[in-house]
Amino acid sequence: MTAAVEVRRKPRKNLVLSVVAILLSVVVFLVPFAFIVLTAVKSRQEASRLDFSWPSQFHLVQNFVDVVQARDYxxxxxxxxxxxxxxxxxxxxxxxxxxxxxxxxxxxxxxxxxxxxxxxxxxxxxxxxxxxxxxxxxxxxxxxxxxxxxxxxxxxxxxxxxxxxxxxxxxxxxxxxxxxxxxxxxxxxxxxxxxxxxxxxxxxxxxxxxxxxxxxxxxxxxxxxxxxxxxxxxxxxxxxxxxxxxxxxxxxxxxxxxxxxxxxxxxxxxxxxxxxxxxxxxx
Amino acid sequence: MEARPRTSVAGPAPAAGRKRSPYPSWFYLPAAIVYAVLFLVPTVTSFYFSLTRWSIFDSQFIGFDNYVTFFREPALVSGLWHTVVYAVITSGLKVVLGLGLAVLLTSQIIGRGYLRSVVFFPVLVSTIGVGLTFTILLDPEEGLVNESLALIGIQGPGWLTDPSFALVSVALVDVWKGVGLATLIYIAGIVSIPQEYFEAARVDGATAWQNFRKIVLPLARPATFTVILLSLIGGLRSFDLIWAMTRGGPGFTSDVIASVIYKQYQAGFYGLSTAGNVVLFLLVTAIIFPLSRYLNSKEVDL
Incomplete structure (x- = not known):
């Protein structure tokens, strides 16, 4: 009896847990990496605001070239x-x-x-x-x-x-x-x-x-x-x-x-x- | 059996061993030279040099003056204390969070592979990169962390600029970066627990908490010991994260022995720097060797 209840209860509890875990993992572990990527493709002014936002323009290539050329390569x-x-x-x-x-x-x-x-x-x-x-x-x-x-x-x-x-x-x-x-x-x-x-x-x-x-x-x-x-x-x-x-x-x-x-x-x-x-x- | 007495038995080895074992001791030699010259010699001589006034080229014996200086200077003594605090915080949190995450990631949960990867990946990322990124994220005015906290009406502290928070903040970032390794070790430990225990527990009608308390916790003990030892060893000598985030500041409030060693080295006080190294050596051996002996004596059989 109890076993049957457990079996039925199990999947539902795990769904909630999964959603919570995945959301938390996004906030705790993915946001810092996303922040790195987003800031890396921003313009200088936008990056200096340090906020977590979508860049208005992508400067991926420009920033890449700049950082590679910096201080004589x-x-x-x-x-x-x-x-x-x-x-x-x-x-x-x-x-x-x-x-x-x-x-x-x-x-x-x-x-x-x-x-x-x-x-x-x-x-x-x-x-x-x-x-x-x-x-x-x-x-x-x-x-x-x-x-x-x-x-x-x-x-x-x-x-x-x-x-x-x-x-x-x-x-x-x-x-x-x-x-x-x-x-x-x-x-x-x-x-x-x-x-x-x-x-x-x-x-x-x-x-x-x-x-x-x-x-x-x-x-x-x-x-x-x-x-x-x-x-x-x-x-x-x-x-x-x-x-x-x-x-x-x-x-x-x-x-x-x-x-x-x-x-x-x-x-x-x-x-x-x-x-x-x-x-x-x-x- | 008689065909290979010298390969396995230590007793009659001397006479036969000289004849040419297929496992010659000179295989140790190349590694031994590198290890001895670049690790053993510096470690042993550090005890002597810590007793000198030293400028690389010549050293002058001054007895225990460096240690007196070290323990008279409040900034240096606090470094000793911070080292212990930092190591205890990081290894404690890695044990608790690592175990929790491992239990979660071995349970029936959606996105398990994704979660394991995402928790583990920071372990492989450059410590300096992580340190610089979090220095920006923890900026008191414009940092993402405090801006997010402001949204829900909490005024975040100056994580890295407030003397009472700096050391703990860096330790938390260390945990963020290192908890994946602890989780991995715990997962390996939990997976190796024979399923029969859980089946027996199910028959007896054990709750999830009882499962955890009576089966997982005691049988994952070897993993706990590994996590404690590894994170203590890492935490006690930790330098790069602290250096990337606060350089021991504000003031000396997040200085640890390893950063003191570097600062004294930069300032040209080689003897004092080496005394710091000896202090760290003694601290590490005084904590790790007895602890590992104690933990090993409490090993359990699965």
Whole structure:
């Protein structure tokens, strides 16, 4: 009896709840994004009013050209820098952390405990800023792109190792043994047998780390200051002070910087979700 | 079994291991070098440099002077306090809202996929972009938030310009941006709860609230721990959002340790900046390590 009532009552209650949830989501989450888009296509005067309104005229192309040309094509240079930074650091991260995760998962030695401890420490401990600059300076890497790339690698290792290790645990050891019997050395075993099997987790790592590195503001701010090699997040930040009266351009910049993560999200939604929730469920 | 003693057993490894394991320890080496040079060395040396007057090129040992300065300066001490407040507010709200949203988004509801996407997307957006956008939206005079509040007759506060609101406002924006990740973790946790529990509860005639209280809440506990730890770790070192929105102002009312570190670095007080870093290190380890040990000891089996 009660069950029947519940079944009948259920759909109706959920309809109301759905409408409320969707309306709230529009107000809370979509309006800010709509505001970015609308302001980005307004004229300077209209944008300066800061209101949430339909633009009387669309200045999409004009604002785009203006923001790209600003300060001698700074934004283009920044996009190139950010791309180099992201691609290089993520590529190195994938190889180095997969190697560590492979041995860490497969073989127990006196190092295992230490490595596990260091991996966790890397997740928890906030990096010491000025001493890192000091080390970079000693190595001649301060204010250089290679320096920043290595920084992103060092700070991203822990997260990637954990993801890879969890995935490698699901690859049967028999596969390794078959390859070893066929005469494969460690290098061949890893690069020819294991690495190709990691495809799906590699995609996850690449996507999640790309978004992280692309959005990183703090590390470029400290370790790669200066205008010539600014990354997109730094230019955005600098724009905000230089263009405090041209909100249309500021928001066009924000819009352009939001597009790469949006593309990642549209194509790799599932992979991102998988990567970000990894380890959340296990005991 | 005898065919592969050295791969799995630690005991007889030394003799056989030297022979060439298929899992060589030197695979650690490239990562270890980068990690040691750029993370471990700075972390360890920070303890020494925090005791010096330092100009990158030469350092002069001055004992605990930097710490004395740090804890004598009210603006810096309040940064320590703000850091804790900020971390507690953000992680508390992420737990509560994340759990609520996850329950909602795992229930029978129209537009579930849309809602999940829209809640999660801000996680992927540039923090600086979010910070600048909300700085405009929260403008006391012309901002969309206060204009909307005015329509229903509420006079909104100066979210980012009023000293008593600034830190909390930034924390709320942090929650707006980060709650999607917490929701996602909770959804993964709730989905992994075996259906039998809910079926048994239905047979016993449990209400929705009882379901939540007696099944979801206790069995989603690992997710809660993950959310608490992740958001505390993030909240304690949080810098970019605060810097994009208030730069620690008005006055020092939204300064946190991470922004103090940056300000002292900019001002050229490298020793003091590093002392700030050590304080942050100690704060994080003093909170996170015992907490994670405690939480791990309370793990439940599904």
């Amino acid at each position: 700074m934004l283009i240079i920044a996009f190139i820098n950010s791309t180099i930074l992201t691609v290089a650091s993520v590529a190195i991260l994938v190889v180095l952390s997969a190697m560590v995760a492979f041995v860490l998962q497969r073989r127990r030695t006196r190092w295992t405990g230490l490595v596990n401890f260091l991996v966790l420490s890397g997740l928890i401990i906030p990096p010491a800023v000025v001493p890192t600059i000091w080390v970079l300076q000693k190595l001649g890497l301060f204010r250089t792109m290679p320096g920043l790339i290595l920084i992103e690698v060092a700070f991203g290792l822990s997260f990637c190792i954990l993801l890879f290790r969890a995935f490698i645990a699901t690859i049967p050891r028999e596969l390794d043994e078959a390859a070893i019997i066929d005469g494969a050395g460690p290098m061949r075993l890893f690069f020819r047998v294991i690495l190709p099997l990691l495809r799906s987790v590699i995609i996850t790592v690449v996507v999640v780390q790309s978004v992280t590195v692309f959005n990183d503001f703090v590390n470029p701010l400290y370790f790669l200051p200066g205008d010539q090699n600014a990354t997109v997040q730094l230019t955005l930040y600098n724009f905000s002070s230089a263009y405090s009266t041209q909100y249309n351009l500021l928001f066009m910049d924000i819009l352009l910087i939001t597009i790469p993560p949006l593309i990642m999200f549209l194509f790799f939604n599932k992979r991102i979700v998988a990567g970000m929730t990894a380890g959340a469920v296990k005991g």
